[in-house]
Amino acid sequence: xxxxxxxxxxxxxxxxxxxxxxxxxxxxxxxxxxxxxxxxxxxxxxxxxxxxxxxxxxxxxxxxxxxxxxxxxxxxxxxxxxxxxxxxxxxxxxxxxxxxxxxxxxxxxxxxxxxxxxxxxxxxxxxxxxxxxxxxxxxxxxxxxxxxxxxxxxxxxxxxxxxxxxxxxxxxxxxxxxxxxxxxxxxxxxxxxxxxxxxxxxxxxxxxxxxxxxxxxxxxxxxxxxxxxxxxxxxxxxxxxxxxxxxxxxxxxxxxxxxxxxxxxxxxxxxxxxxx
Amino acid sequence: xxxxxxxxxxxxxxxxxxxxxxxxxxxxxxxxxxxxxxxxxxxxxxxxxxxxxxxxxxxxxxxxxxxxxxxxxxxxxxxxxxxxxxxxxxxxxxxxxxxxxxxxxxxxxxxxxxxxxxxxxxxxxxxxxxxxxxxxxxxxxxxxxxxxxxxxxxxxxxxxxxxxxxxxxxxxxxxxxxxxxxxxxxxxxxxxxxxxxxxxxxxxxxxxxxxxxxxxxxxxxxxxxxxxxxxxxxxxxxxxxxxxxxxxxxxxxxxxxxxxxxxxxxxxxxxxxxxx
Numbered sequence: 001x002x003x004x005x006x007x008x009x010x011x012x013x014x015x016x017x018x019x020x021x022x023x024x025x026x027x028x029x030x031x032x033x034x035x036x037x038x039x040x041x042x043x044x045x046x047x048x049x050x051x052x053x054x055x056x057x058x059x060x061x062x063x064x065x066x067x068x069x070x071x072x073x074x075x076x077x078x079x080x081x082x083x084x085x086x087x088x089x090x091x092x093x094x095x096x097x098x099x100x101x102x103x104x105x106x107x108x109x110x111x112x113x114x115x116x117x118x119x120x121x122x123x124x125x126x127x128x129x130x131x132x133x134x135x136x137x138x139x140x141x142x143x144x145x146x147x148x149x150x151x152x153x154x155x156x157x158x159x160x161x162x163x164x165x166x167x168x169x170x171x172x173x174x175x176x177x178x179x180x181x182x183x184x185x186x187x188x189x190x191x192x193x194x195x196x197x198x199x200x201x202x203x204x205x206x207x208x209x210x211x212x213x214x215x216x217x218x219x220x221x222x223x224x225x226x227x228x229x230x231x232x233x234x235x236x237x238x239x240x241x242x243x244x245x246x247x248x249x250x251x252x253x254x255x256x257x258x259x260x261x262x263x264x265x266x267x268x269x270x271x272x273x274x275x276x
Numbered sequence: 277x278x279x280x281x282x283x284x285x286x287x288x289x290x291x292x293x294x295x296x297x298x299x300x301x302x303x304x305x306x307x308x309x310x311x312x313x314x315x316x317x318x319x320x321x322x323x324x325x326x327x328x329x330x331x332x333x334x335x336x337x338x339x340x341x342x343x344x345x346x347x348x349x350x351x352x353x354x355x356x357x358x359x360x361x362x363x364x365x366x367x368x369x370x371x372x373x374x375x376x377x378x379x380x381x382x383x384x385x386x387x388x389x390x391x392x393x394x395x396x397x398x399x400x401x402x403x404x405x406x407x408x409x410x411x412x413x414x415x416x417x418x419x420x421x422x423x424x425x426x427x428x429x430x431x432x433x434x435x436x437x438x439x440x441x442x443x444x445x446x447x448x449x450x451x452x453x454x455x456x457x458x459x460x461x462x463x464x465x466x467x468x469x470x471x472x473x474x475x476x477x478x479x480x481x482x483x484x485x486x487x488x489x490x491x492x493x494x495x496x497x498x499x500x501x502x503x504x505x506x507x508x509x510x511x512x513x514x515x516x517x518x519x520x521x522x523x524x525x526x527x528x529x530x531x532x533x534x535x536x537x538x539x540x541x542x543x544x545x546x547x548x549x550x551x552x
Contacts, residue, residue, distance in 0.1 A: 120483050140481065169481075179481050182474055187485040192544040193521040194466055195551075197514075198458055203551055205416065205445075205455050207396050209463040209492050210551070216485050217548040221541045228537065232529045238473075239526050243519065245469040250515050253508045261504065265497045268468040272494040275471075275479055275487060 004029040008064035011071035017131030069095035073226035084110040100173040113153040116144035137165030181234035280305040284340035287347035293407030345371035349502035360386040375506040376449040389429040392420035413441030457510035
């Protein structure tokens with residue numbers, strides 16, 4: 001199913017590289033161009049057939065009919081004005097940023113055919129060398145249209161993600177950022193803090209549970225710095241709520257409240273069992 | 277290598293069942309007896325060759341030369357006085373409890389040949405039907421001898437765990453409980469609290485990171501209630517320290533402190549990369 005002619009992916013890291021492979025595998029366009037400052041990565045990607053065309057100059061995207069911005073959040077916001085001067089007027093533009101309010105506000109103004117995307121997929125491993133054409137199969141992809149979104153572009157972008165195997169759900173940019181602050185940003189924050197709270201001298205006693213809960217503390221710092229700052233208001237709220245839950249547990253321990261603690265553990269276990 | 281003649285395992289859940297299988301596989305004794313109130317489990321275990329003998333009456337352990345207590349922590353403490361009246365005087369006794377100060381204090385008084393063990397292995401899945409003879413291979417096993425511990429019994433118990441593939445480390449019961457409050461009890465507490473802080477209405481947006489960080493919130497409640505209360509003083513200290521780490525992050529967000537946050541993330545990532 002060909003949805004586009006020439007797709008340009010700006011930012012060829014884990015997500016950009018995986019998208020390039022997936023789009024090529026599903027034959028959703030005739031050509032995939034990778035755009036990046038990292039020439040070595042581009043050469044590697046082209047040699048491995050991940051992209052058809054490699055371009056280190058952003059102006060190379062001028063005849064694309066779909067541009068996907070797959071850089072860290074801050075870079076999406078910074079590059080967008082420049083990109084808006086290069087692309088064709090009918091070019092569909094999407095991004096894969098992990099926060100949406102700021103990006104959608106800005107890109108809606110710059111592009112007539114912009115649709116915000118956020119595939120809930122990834123890895124703590126970064127870079128195109130870890131990219132995987134099946135990354136989106138079976139995953140969730142949130143699209144964040146507003147009243148300004150062109151319905152035809154929304155339909156094409158939806159079709160693209162569905163063709164890659166994702167389950168698409170539409171939410172407002174505001175809801176997106178609230179929800180993500182809980183289901184994604186909080187687990188990462190917790191993981192970073194947990195890792196920092198463990199003294200290095202205890203590492204030789206490391207347990208499977210510690211390793212599991214801190215795996216994502218090894219995530220890319222550039223990516224996470226941007227996510228955390230661009231959604232800081234929601235994250236702060238979410239953190240306050242999480243700390244209240246911890247305080248509940250703490251006071252049950254402090255006052256030897258077996259009933260209260262048991263209730264807390266039971267609620268947690270039963271919620272976990274219903275989480276798919 | 278036969279280390280014992282008759283081994284009685286009191287409590288045939290995940291750990292007890294895995295121990296029974298592992299000890300039989302390695303031929304460390306001539307007979308493994310499973311002792312449990314749950315007759316159905318005993319019959320199932322015997323039929324599947326996990327134990328040689330099934331016994332629902334604790335008095336059946338009277339001629340064992342090794343007794344392993346593999347029940348939740350509180351039950352170990354409660355059963356020990358009764359068991360001390362049944363076993364032979366030269367019987368070696370160990371337990372697999374996840375906290376050690378209280379258990380070691382009590383069992384040292386009751387048994388001449390007691391050695392505290394804690395295999396750092398497990399699963400959020402409970403019960404003998406999830407038991408696995410390879411559970412201890414490559415895992416860490418902490419032994420907690422004191423000045424009262426009989427060195428010959430310590431040597432046999434050490435040999436047993438090493439034969440099952442575990443790496444044995446000796447620590448005092450006090451150090452054990454301090455260390456475990458950080459490397460095991462804290463991750464579990466964090467996981468329970470994280471799960472409870474996520475509203476059920478967000479479950480349809482569940483992410484891989486949320487699922488990963490809350491997997492152990494599905495752990496056995498009886499087991500964890502006992503662990504948490506028997507080590508509550510250390511856990512409270514650990515929680516205070518963890519909350520300080522969270523507060524650091526929170527204030528970096530609140531005051532838009534990019535440098536502080538980046539430093540925090542970098543430290544966390546570099547620690548995670550050195551955690552084996």
